[in-house]
Amino acid sequence: MYSKCGELDYAVKLFDKMPIESPNDIAWNSLINVFGQHGLGKDALESLDRMIHRGVRPNAVTFVSLLTGCSHAGLIDEGLNIFYSMEKTYGVVPREEHYSCIIDLLGRSGRLKEAEEFINNMPFEPNSFGWCSFLGACRIHVDKKRAEVAAGKLMLLEPENSGAHVLLSNIYAKEKQWEDVRNLRKMMKDGNVKKLPGYSWVDVGNKTHIFGAEDWSHPQKKEIYEKLDSLLDQIKEAGYIPSTQSIPLEMDDKTKEKLLHRHSERIAIAFALISMPIWKPIIVKKNLRVCSDCHSAIKYISKVGGRKIIVRDNSRFHHFADGSCSCGDYW
Template identity: 80%
Template sequence: MKVQNLCTFSKHILTLTDSANVANIIQNYAKTNQLKKAKQLHSQLITTGYPLCTYLTNHLINMYSKCRELDYAVKLFDKMPVRNLVSWTAMITGFSQNQNFVEAITTFCNMRIAQESPNQFAFSSVIRACVSLGFVEFGRQLHCLALKCGFGCELFVGSNLADMYSKCGVIRDACKVFEEMDCTDEVLWTAMIDGYAKNGDFEGALLVYKRMVNEGVVIDHYVLSTTLSACGALKASYSGKYLHSVVVRLGYESEISVKNALTDMYSKVRDMEGALNVFEFDSEPRNIVSYTSMIDGYVEMDQIERAVNTFVELRTQGIEPNEFTFSSLIKGCANQAALDQGIQLHAQVIRFNFDRNPFVSSILVDMYGKCGLLDDSILVFDDIDKPTEFAWNSLISVFAQHGFGKEALETLDRMIQSGVKPNAITFVSLLTGCSHAGLIDEGLSHFNSMEKTYGVVPREEHYSCVIDLLGRSGRLKEAEEFIKNMPFEPNAFGWCSFLGACRIHGDKERGKIAAEKLMQLEPENSGAHVLLSNIYAKEQQWEDVKNLRKMMREANVKKLPGYSWVDAGNKIHIFGVEDWSHPQTKEIYEKLDGLLDKIKEAGYIPCTESIPLNVDEQTKEKLLHHHSERIAIAFALISIPVGKPIIVKKNLRVCADCHSAIKYISKVVNRKIIVRDNSRFHHFADGLCSCGDYW
């Protein structure tokens, strides 16, 4: 029946004898979301005494559900004297569509109690509810029931089952459902690729894509977007570029989801030129995802200035940043210890009301910690209502970086008491903190409890931490035995830690073995040569030092130059060893020489044994005096006002002599000085260091 306008509608209803015509009108209102007209129709049916049979009531329930008036649908359903399969299915679907997932599952269970056998639509709706709630075990029961009812391989049910298993992380079962499907459509293929990608099996996602292509299934922009994301995660540049050619061939290069995925892929494979080309192609449309992908890429390339400039550009375009934008930018500030920029971003976070976002707050905890402001890091953490696993890990990591092992252990206890389970990342930070604080027994105890107590299987990085823990404390024989009993060979970090410990404790023989292993793993790494050279120099074995240098020249292995940097005047000032390039060189060296006189009067005695050169003592003292961190500190003292912290960052481990000198400098100038080297923080104040000379 053709729907009439409202002025003639009541007369129409009074003369209706065919329920199918009324049902068609209700169905039309549901499709076009005309709730007001639908309610008027319902009212006319009631006032005219038109018989509301089960058939019409089902259509009304469906209409109210689709128009998001679920209360009306529930009232109708509850008053039904007789319900059939369609009634139950309409109510289950209504609950599921309106995100009342628990009610959808409850209604499905009540349907089974009423001895009604579900159809494929009821199964599909209740399975989608399980996906949203993560109820994979109940989903398994539904799967068994679907098989019993003959719907296990039905396309609609099977697609939802595969989607449920993949999104809940049970990829093996998702694959099994997928393989058992007689006819597979592109929706199911896409769900499988998405499931693999979201569960971290990016290689699996690529393999499904290849199968999809081989079997001639239609490729759409959803498939391409998800597969490109997998390429980015794997840093599979070749596969990503190949997919880019497919995108162009199919004409999807202007599709925003594909464009974003391409930008993200190029950023993750560190091809910022490729990312920029995609980003600038067809200036519209761009959205926050596009901009955030570019920012991510610049951050990964340590190009924080370009990341910030991209942030400024998106704001000028009137685009509002989201939590991912801020998290990426703050991460960049943390990596470069760019405190001033980090503080400005924190203000922006508050302005956009993301300061309560658990992910952003966790990154802020990390940023302040890496910039040296431990107290600010703790304040941000304490302001988080319900710290997540990521937030707890950030705080434990901060304590570890600053050498506060006991505080790291206490934080772990608080984490467990709050109901948050530690993971592999937690234990890396915890073991690092124990190592830097000399908490040997505590570190070993937690390493041994990882799998037994928490179900965390130790990985390479955990074993490396234990090597460092034992070696740093001088227990080199135990470290050697630990290495022999490991289930695999130590990685480069493990051998480097052991070699560093051998240098500190003067164990030449074990040091040579560690250096050889490290050179095999990373032949281009100059660290092994330098550390072994230092061991020889300490023993005054200058011929061995000479031979090592010759070996480095022949292998074209170049020593990594040491440099330090400090923020002042909204600018990063970088200094190398014996650096004379700064515009304020004269003032810097005058300050540096004056400091030397003062610290010598205070009791400083140069430690020249760390210089691996066969030269006289005076030359060694001069070289030490011009180390990059001392130049940076001298600059900071003439540039940073009293009351503002002096924070110096260094790319290598601070040497023993500089460590001693900075302790004295902090005393004679009465300033707190924070130095971040390549492994930890040192807080110098009043002639002492937070590390207690154990680092």
Template identity: 75%
Template sequence: MYHTLFIIFLIFICCNLFGFGYKLSDSKAVAQLIQTYAKTKELGKGKQLHAQLIRGGYLLCTFLTNHLLNMYSKCGEFGYTIKLFGRMSHRNTVSWAAMITGFSHNLRFHEAVSTFCQMRVEGEIATQFALSSVLQACASLGSVQFGSQLHCLVVKCGFGFELFVGSNLTDMYSKCGKVLDSCKVFEEMPCKDEVLWTSMIDGYVKNGNFEKALIAYKKMVIDDVFIDQHVLCSTLSACSALKASSFAKSLHSIIVKFGFEHESFIGNALTDMYSKSGDMVSASNVFHIDSGCRNIVSFTAIIDGYVEMDQIEKAISAFVDLRRWGIEPNEYTFSSLIKACSNQAKVEHGGQFHGQVIKFNFVRDPFVSSTLVDMYGKCGLLDHSIQLFDEIENPNDIAYNTLVGVFALHGLGRNAVETFNRMIHRGLKPNAVTFINLLKGCSHTGMVADGLNYFYSMENIYGVVPRDEHYSCVIDLLGRAGKLKEAEDFINSMPFEPDAFGWCSFLGSCKIHGDKERAKVAANRLMKLEPENSGAHVLLSNIYAKERQLDDVRSLRKMIRDGNMKKLPGYSWVDIGNKTHVFGVEDCSHPQIKEIYEKLDSLLDQIKQIGYVPRTESVLIDMDDTLKEKLLHNHSERIAVAYSLIAMPTGKPIIVKKNLRVCEDCHSALKYISKVTGRNIIVRDISRFHHFSNALCSCGDYW
């Protein structure tokens, strides 16, 4: 075909050079050749053809110039397009539409809009093609106001029922967050093709209306509209967000039936859906179906799935495979892996990924840098977090929220408040997460007045509606400070019942401050919410034991046994030499246990000499004080610290993680141990960090 067209073109040039004249059909042949080069993106041949036309002295008519505009635009040579358009002596609606479309497709959206406005100023009629392209530009710019004006023009020009225009209107409104307007345009269309349905479903997904996206897909099937891979991909995204794996599996069968399973973007969507649903077996199967389609998106989806399932070793293994395939990781890959290190406090792995982030130049990415701030904070290295935050050139709301959360986790409420004030001063808007972190920081520092002020300012000043988590934080804030009556009044004034965390916080406060009656109320409410959770029974049992109400203690322990509830055993662990060492109470399983207990006994002698007195009253089991002291002495966090002192280099901070709240006696002992050893000891318990140094704790004994 190319050969025939080129012969026609040569004949046409010869006729023009030797003065034989030409016919309109010759121009059509040249136009067809230009069209072919545009479709096949053969820019070089297109330029040669253009040069031959100029060299042959042929005066380009508007018809051929429009085809050249289209060719240069589609081949990405937009400088030529602009020059050619500027030299046109006569422009018609096709010329303007070609320019607007070219600007839009080359991501020059502002120029697409300004060219459309210029076209209207010069009196040209807006065609459906120009309107569709400028609507695409408005969608990308999020310019809903101008898009609404274009909608009026669409109706005025009689294009309201044009499918192509309607699809772009639907897409524009949905991308600008105007879902109701998008739905209205969709419903008014008399005929709906797969493009229009796809725009509607994709709009629902982008605006978080995932249930409506699935309903729209079902209606599409009922209306017997053709299902293509784009519709299936958007619907899979909705299933992914809803974790609707059953419905997604039916989509998977349709994908296989239509032969779309080897499409890379479909494979990515399936991998992401199964990963987010927690079905890593299916995700892995899809991932391995066609190794030729693997890319950074599919690798990141599988890594993220392993991270969500707390399978960090498999996530790291997938990252290694990614590098073996020669695929470069992106910011989402690193964010997911660093998040995994945060969740499991794997500082060694996190440090290695930090090095990779620097290598691939993602350290300036605000999202990646925020995850690094979070990771170091959750691993106990507060100074690293602060330093990384200070190195971010223009920290955004995510970065500030992260640092507020880190300070709260470390019990530094005043630092959290100061960071929040800096955030507001920069004009950044706080969200629900900001206030959860801020209230936790105030709670852990005893800043009751500040915490209450921030809670009541949430909706009034910042427009953030408090959720159950915020109410629970206030209950914890008042309870920790011993203001149990105020906490009770606050609970009674709440617009809804406290959640399990709220009642658990209140119950814990009642235990600390010895309020048996309020503790019974809180325990009963917590038992109703979580009947299989033994925590309420154990806390209430401890309160009764402290009051020497032994019959009540026996009754509660019988309830635990009869209900097959298991008390969560306490564990502590340390990461040394890329290996995690886990210890329980009176643990004898470690190969160096003899050395560990010798170290423990030596530490006990040393701390007693400088003032440590065992708090045997905290052991509520009826036994001799000597046995109580031995039990306290063999708590898991102390064993972990003793092992760290043996195995770690002198001067390196000791970081211990614990699955329960650190007990009062261990808290006292660790302060003295930090003094006699001259080591910084960092303990991360279930709710916060404690930094022990020189016989002091960062919490100021308020936790």
């Protein structure tokens, strides 16, 4: 619970307070999952060693969390070694979710050819998570050919899921293939596929405040947008340069910059900055992946504002402090 709320230190301290003989496989799996979701792959691996030393055998759940942690931390060799030792060393037969983790591990690191070969040699077809991970990796590393294959597979498995269309559209936009972008949007409209709107939320004063992009509905909107504009001036002075290519739309850079400036997580952070005491960390949750430009902007905000900012997107936690992020820009 503490971990999912962004309170990593409390989660670890609570585990460490348990009597030495108490943690069972559920408790150990929870701890390893904590480190995995926060991108602390090395801590997850150390916890596995401690778990085994205490006489608790890892199970299938343990390995999902371990492989997730390795993937988010860029521990490629370690993740592959764990996967190939599961059955031989621990008697745990890899399942669909473990294969999907390896697709994510290889793809996220840019080893798309290896990921493709791994998929082709799997004993079964990847599930939707596997294809989505591969497609996401193709978007990050701009591999249009492989992305089209992955998107086609994902659309067959989950025709109502807008993710395949959006990710492929982002790749076409990076290549300035606007006709292909328009065709995908038409395909979504004809198939009644709705793009999931992005929103972020933050808890202040025992109340959850929810924000969407370009959100003007909050009663403190005037103060929020004044703070947002002030932050933009400060971070630009500190070296921030907007990454307008992260907006997959055919429009001028000035308009794109305005859209980026009003992404939901930035609005939530601006509200938290004017509403929370300076000693308290800001914890923002977001339902979609944090875009690369917002990730860059939040690093600068943490530096100019002297605040610790924790952002949980749809796959992991990012801990921002003094101009850097715990993910090391690898997510």
